[in-house]
Amino acid sequence: MSVRSKVIEAIQRIAKEQHVTLPALSDDLSLHETGFDSLAFAILVARLEDETGVDPFTISEDAAFPATVGDFVRAYENVPA
Amino acid sequence: MSPREIFALRDYLSPELEGRTISDAHHVVSLTDVLGHTVLGGRLRELAGRSVLLKLSDQLKSGLAMIELDGVVRRMLLCPPDLNPDHLDALIADAEIDAVVSDEPAQWAAKAVALVVAAQLPLQATASAKTERATEWLMLTSGTSGVPKIAGHTLEALTGAIVAEGPARGPAPVWATFYDIRRYGGLQIFLRAVLSGGSMVLSDPHEALGDHVARLNARGVTHISGTPSHWRKLLMSGSAAQFAPGYVRLSGEIADQAVLDGLKVAFPNSSVGHAYASTEAGVGFAVNDGLEGFPANYLGNRNGVEMKVVDGSLRIRSTRTARAYIGRNAAALTDDDGFVDSGDIVELRGDRYYFVGRRGGIINIGGLKVHPEEIEAVINRHANVRMSRAKSRRSPITGGIVVADVILADGTDQARAKEIRDQILDQCRAQLASHKVPAVIRFVEALDVTPAGKLARTDA
Numbered sequence: 001m002s003v004r005s006k007v008i009e010a011i012q013r014i015a016k017e018q019h020v021t022l023p024a025l026s027d028d029l030s031l032h033e034t035g036f037d038s039l040a041f042a043i044l045v046a047r048l049e050d051e052t053g054v055d056p057f058t059i060s061e062d063a064a065f066p067a068t069v070g071d072f073v074r075a076y077e078n079v080p081a
Numbered sequence: 082m083s084p085r086e087i088f089a090l091r092d093y094l095s096p097e098l099e100g101r102t103i104s105d106a107h108h109v110v111s112l113t114d115v116l117g118h119t120v121l122g123g124r125l126r127e128l129a130g131r132s133v134l135l136k137l138s139d140q141l142k143s144g145l146a147m148i149e150l151d152g153v154v155r156r157m158l159l160c161p162p163d164l165n166p167d168h169l170d171a172l173i174a175d176a177e178i179d180a181v182v183s184d185e186p187a188q189w190a191a192k193a194v195a196l197v198v199a200a201q202l203p204l205q206a207t208a209s210a211k212t213e214r215a216t217e218w219l220m221l222t223s224g225t226s227g228v229p230k231i232a233g234h235t236l237e238a239l240t241g242a243i244v245a246e247g248p249a250r251g252p253a254p255v256w257a258t259f260y261d262i263r264r265y266g267g268l269q270i271f272l273r274a275v276l277s278g279g280s281m282v283l284s285d286p287h288e289a290l291g292d293h294v295a296r297l298n299a300r301g302v303t304h305i306s307g308t309p310s311h312w313r314k315l316l317m318s319g320s321a322a323q324f325a326p327g328y329v330r331l332s333g334e335i336a337d338q339a340v341l342d343g344l345k346v347a348f349p350n351s352s353v354g355h356a357y358a359s360t361e362a363g364v365g366f367a368v369n370d371g372l373e374g375f376p377a378n379y380l381g382n383r384n385g386v387e388m389k390v391v392d393g394s395l396r397i398r399s400t401r402t403a404r405a406y407i408g409r410n411a412a413a414l415t416d417d418d419g420f421v422d423s424g425d426i427v428e429l430r431g432d433r434y435y436f437v438g439r440r441g442g443i444i445n446i447g448g449l450k451v452h453p454e455e456i457e458a459v460i461n462r463h464a465n466v467r468m469s470r471a472k473s474r475r476s477p478i479t480g481g482i483v484v485a486d487v488i489l490a491d492g493t494d495q496a497r498a499k500e501i502r503d504q505i506l507d508q509c510r511a512q513l514a515s516h517k518v519p520a521v522i523r524f525v526e527a528l529d530v531t532p533a534g535k536l537a538r539t540d541a
Contacts (some may be wrong), residue, residue, distance in 0.1 A: 017506060018515075027255035039447070043479035043520035050521055065477075 003052065003077045010047050011069075014040055027070030036068065054079045089152025089212040090275055091116055098253070098278045104286040104300060105141040106292075108202060111273075118204035120145040121165060121182065125210055128198060129153050131180040134173060136160040140182050140262050140283045142200045144271055146182050151236060152212035152292050154180075154313065158219040158231065159263040162286070162441055163532035168228045175408030176219055176231055219407055222360050223533040228413070232403035239268065241401035242246040242364035243276050253279035254328075257297050259307030259315075260284070264533055265360040266333045270306050279304075286532075294320040306330035306356075308534035309340045316340075317491060321347040330367075331355040335436040335454050338373045339461035345371060361414060363401030373458075374435035389420065391462055394440055395427050396420040397430040426452065436444075442538060444472065446516045447479035458518065459512050460485055463505050465493045468521045470528050470536055471519060485519040486528060498524055 001009075008025060015022045020035040036044070049055040056075040057065060058060070066072040094101075094116055101112035116224040119125060120142055133154045137143045143159070150157050158176045172178070173194065180196040181189055189197045211217070218239060221229040255340040260267030262283065274281035282300045284293065294315070297305065298515065305326045307315075312331060315321050329351045336355035344353045357365040364387055368375050380388050398420040406414050415421050424440040437520055438452025445451070456471035468488040473481040502522050509518040529537035 017510070038478050039482075039516060039520075042447075042476040042482045045478055046474060046476060046482055046484065046520045050523075053476065058475075 004073050006051060007048060007073050009077055010044055010051070011036075014047070016042055018043075025069055027068060027073070029069045030067060031069065031072060048076065052076060052079075086433055087152065087212055087215045089216065090148045090272075091152060091210065092212055093276050093278075094148065095278075101145055101161075101278065101280050101387050102300075103140065103141065103255070103274070103281045103283070105283040106296060107289050108141055109240075110141065110145065110202075110204065110273065112280065113192050115145065115148060115204070116209040117206060119149060119207040120197050120200050120202065120204055121149055122201060123205060123207045124198045125149055125153060125207075127196060128180050128182070129213070130155050132156045132158070132177050132197065132345060134158045134160065134169075134176070134178045134181045134194075135170075136164075136181060136183050137200055138162075139285075140267075142202060143185060143263055144281070144283070145204070146200050147271075148275070149187050149210070150182070151216050151218075153210055153363045155214070156217035156219055156233075159221070159268070161221060161223075161261055161263045161532070163257070164221065164229070171228045172221075172231065175411070200350045217404075220263075220268070220360050220403075223264060223535075225530075231407040232414070233405050233407045234403050236272075236365075238363060238401050238404065239507070240272050240276060241385075241399070242358075242367075243269075243273050249277050249279075251301075253277060254304045255280045255282065255300060255302045257282040257300075257302040257305045258284065259305075259311035260333070260534055261286075261532070264360065266306065266308070266534070269332075269358065269364065273304075284462055290315065290318045291320045294318075294324050297326075298324060302326055304328040306332060308333040308530075309336050310334060310528075310530045310536050311534050312344060312469070313488075314530065316343050316347055317467050317488065319491060324348075326351055328355045333533070335438075335458070336373060337458040337461050338460070339373060341373060341468070343467075357425075359423060359425075360398040361398060361403050362423050363403065365395075365397050365399075365423075372433070374430075374433045377429060377432050377434055379434070388421070390427055390429075391422070393428070395423045395434075397423060444481065444483070446473060446481045446483055449516050451483060451517050453483075456483060456485065456509070456513060459509050460487060460505055460519075460522075463501065463508060465490050465497070466505070467491070468528055468536075470538070472538070474521070476520075482520040483517060484521040484523070486523050486525045488526070489524060 043070050056079050099113050102109050124366045135157050181194050182198050182200050184200050186197045218234040219231050256270050257461045258267050258270040262268050262271040282302050309331050354367050354369040356367040389396050426437050427434040428437050438454040443450045451521045453471035457469045460469040467490045474484045476482045531537050
């Protein structure tokens with residue numbers, strides 16, 4: 001499974017658990033517009049760390065938290081191996 | 082005015098009661114004629130009036146030494162097996178120790194202790210001793226780090242709950258415990274065995290659980306106690322099926338409904354009760370209605386034990402609490418009114434109080450306080466869960482999130498793991514605030530249990 005589909009699947013699973021109705025997940029959708037609160041994002045980052053072995057937001061201290069869904073996915077795609 | 086009569090352990094060991102024993106995995110010692118024997122090589126007189134550190138490699142010699150020393154020495158400090166040797170010097174100074182009972186006397190050659198007495202088996206015949214004073218019993222608290230505190234007790238305080246219950250009906254019980262008898266929970270059981278006219282079967286940390294249960298059966302154990310973690314381990318082991326004690330007791334940790342129900346199913350003909358006790362607060366109460374928590378009307382004064390709730394924490398005043406912390410810079414054990422603050426947080430729901438966790442065990446989730454025990458209790462309610470541990474994990478978003486490690490019950494189909502995880506999460510969402518719902522649930526084979534029998538909470 002590609003990194004992108006792993007991330008999208010995790011977002012959809014957590015949305016279902018948290019009873020959040022997601023809009024269509026396009027790359028330029030702002031994370032704010034997903035309807036996720038900070039707890040939902042915290043769950044997402046923790047689950048993805050378990051699944052992929054990385055947490056791109058803790059690796060580098062000055063990593064800015066992404067603004068859009070596309071930025072978020074790329075943060076996982078661009079992790080150095 | 083005549084002085085009040087002083088009882089020591091020897092005064093409960095009448096040679097008229099035949100067939101009483103204390104045993105471990107290797108030895109069986111008669112309690113019937115124990116008073117005519119010595120584990121101290123006949124050197125009890127040298128120890129009279131001294132402050133004795135009791136540091137032995139096994140529980141059997143420890144128990145026999147307690148019987149011999151009580152009522153003769155000024156104080157005895159019980160060292161549990163997991164005591165960090167780096168703390169010995171501080172404990173020796175604080176407890177004014179001037180003698181040691183050890184089964185490795187050579188190790189004490191370099192220490193500045195005036196007298197070292199070797200303990201050894203087999204017992205040797207000796208003239209029986211007489212009770213001459215009320216010995217102070219010093220026990221160590223089971224805190225996680227730093228030098229443990231020394232809680233000073235009298236035998237009268239330690240046995241207050243046992244005496245209050247009165248003699249057991251029917252044949253003399255055979256007691257066992259998963260605890261070590263050098264800790265409060267285990268000592269209570271050892272004292273019950275001595276005072277009740279019964280026998281005692283000790284645990285052995287090196288013995289496999291199945292062998293331990295076989296030994297409990299072989300010795301005819303009728304009454305047995307342990308922490309909820311001990312009991313969950315037994316329920317998971319598959320060894321419970323061969324065992325049918327009359328009385329099953331839990332203490333030392335929160336007994337949630339899941340473990341109480343699990344024991345009732347495993348031991349349909351046993352009474353299952355949970356007791357509230359701590360090294361400092363002594364034995365508070367026992368609950369025998371099969372339900373978690375305790376009735377709200379236990380607060381106030383009940384059988385000489387007074388309880389109140391201050392800032393959510395249970396406070397206890399009774400003649401069974403420790404007398405004081407011992408040592409030069411020891412903190413006060415009680416508040417100004419003589420109540421011990423247990424640090425155990427309770428919550429009133431309906432007409433019952435429920436334990437939600439330890440004040441010191443709170444984890445911080447995005448600035449909100451969470452008791453891991455409260456989350457575990459909800460997870461443990463799932464029929465396929467045997468045991469769980471909730472803890473915090475750092476999060477770049479909220480600072481911390483709740484994660485849970487879960488052990489599935491025996492025989493659970495691993496293919497159902499995903500389905501079970503979703504059910505657990507649904508259960509948590511229905512019963513807990515959203516920040517308390519685990520973000521991640523991991524299924525694990527085992528969870529660490531401390532030497533004191535409690536779920537290890539290294540991050541708490």
